[in-house]
Amino acid sequence: MIRKIELSSLPDDILMHILDKLELLSDAVRTCVLSKRWSHLLGLHSGIVLDISRYLPEVHSIGCTLQELVRANLLVVEATKRILSHESRHTIMNLSIRFCLRDESIDIVRSVGKAMENREVLAAEVIMEQGLLYLLQIWIQPEALILLASKMQKLQIIRLRCIHEECDLTWTMFFLEAASLLKELHVQVSCF
Amino acid sequence: MAAPESGDGNNGAARMVTLISSDNTRFEVEAAAASLSQTLQLTILDGGGGGGDGIPLPNVDSATLSKVLEYCIKHAPAAANGGAPNATAVDRAELERFDNEFVNIDQSVLYSLIMAAHNLEIEGLQSLVAKKVADMIKGKSPMEIRRTLGFPDPTPEEQAEMNAHMLEYGWAYE
Structure with a gap:
């Protein structure tokens, strides 16, 4: 005879294993509301993937307003x-994290900078859209970069995508200097 | 390749080991299959589990253990080939078919299985069951997840908490 086991009685690391299999973070968030014991599990999640295109009416839609x-970007923020x-x-x-370069x-x-201060981050992918409508050619503020740089030493893998080709060298140099333990760096210049 | 004492299935009769469930049922199984468990692997490499001895597994009942061993026996040949890089597409498709059917079972059995896989450190099985449970959760609202996973209906207090959560985590409900 099999002893009845319920999901909620499983130990944290097994529950985490299940949550990690959920590809979308939002699925994990909606699951963790079910039990008080689970609410802290979100902080243990080892894969944090957020993508603005998920919140837009159509993926890579050129036609979105x-x-x-702005609304989709706020949700990602x-x-x-x-x-x-x-x-x-x-x-x-x-x-x-894929977001739009806005204020x-x-x-x-x-x-991200704060999280890197407290937690070890093995791989980071920062995808900054230049503006899905070509409307938003806003560069990220330099002071924010300096803030991030001081916390990046332990980072091992960085992927930079959609970097404007005029700035790709600057960005590459910036990350090479900031992340001294870097093992892999992927750079893809502007995809527009 | 002569390894008569610790034949691992490559030559002649495969070495067998005995596992004993929490309710004292004995299971005789090929060492290669039992070795999918990281926990058992060392004992088996040390020559344990053979003859009349058997390895006691006080945390796994017989129904769960027989299911676990069904998985191990099926996956042992591929694991022996180092994750089977040379496996044919047919072999892989067959394993996938087996896996899909294998987890098509009652939820409490799934949870017993994932506990056992966790205790015995059988990575593939842990992953397989976790994926199955995750698939049952995907894309559902908290209420639907509750029903799917057999939670009782929420108390008014829990309902209020769910509503508050929806406001707080609006982005996760888009």
């Missing part, structure tokens, strides 16, 4: 802040 873009605000010392295996996106950089 500025309003839709909010999600990043929420997820990275969990008290945790667990290693982040993969951190990938409010500075909070993403701040959250």
Whole structure:
């Protein structure tokens, strides 16, 4: 006879294993509301992947309005802040955030910088869209970069995508200097 | 290749080991299959589990252990080939078919299995069951997840908490 075991009685590391198999962070967030015991599990999540295109009416839509873009970007900013605000010392295996270069996106950089101060981050992918509509040619503020640089020493893998070709060398040099333990660096210049 | 004492299935009769479940049922299984468990592997390499001795597994009941061994026996040949880089597409498809069917079972059995796989450190099985449970959760609302996973209906307090969560984590409900 099999002893009845319930999901909620499984130990944390097994639950984490299950949550890690959920490709979308939002699925994990909706699962963790089910039990008080699970609410801290979000802070243990080892893969943090957020993508603005998920919140847009159509993936890579050229036709989306500025309003839709701003709204989607705000959701990514909010999600990043929420997820990275969990008290945790667990290693982040993969951190990938795709957002739009707008003023409010500075909070993403701040959250990432803060998380890197407290947690070990093994691989980070920072995908900065130049503006899905060509409307938003806003460069990320230099002070935000300096803030991030001071916390990047332990980073091992960086992937930079959609970097404007005029700035690719500057960015590459910047990351090479900041992340002294870097093992892999991928750079892809502007995809537009 | 002569390794008569510790034949691993490459020559002649495969070495067998005995595993004893928490309810004292004895299972005789090829050492190669049992070695999928990282926990058992060392004992087996040291020559344990043979003859009348057997390896006691106080945390795994017989129904769960028989299911675990079904998985190990099926996956042992591929594991012996180092993750089977040379496996044919047919072999891989067959394993995939087996896996899909294998986890098509009652939820409490799934949870017993993942506990056992965790205790015995059988990575492939842990991953397989975790993926299955994750698939049952994907894309559902908290209420649907509750029902799917057999949680009782929420108390008014829990309902209020779920509503508050939805406001707080709006982006996760898009």
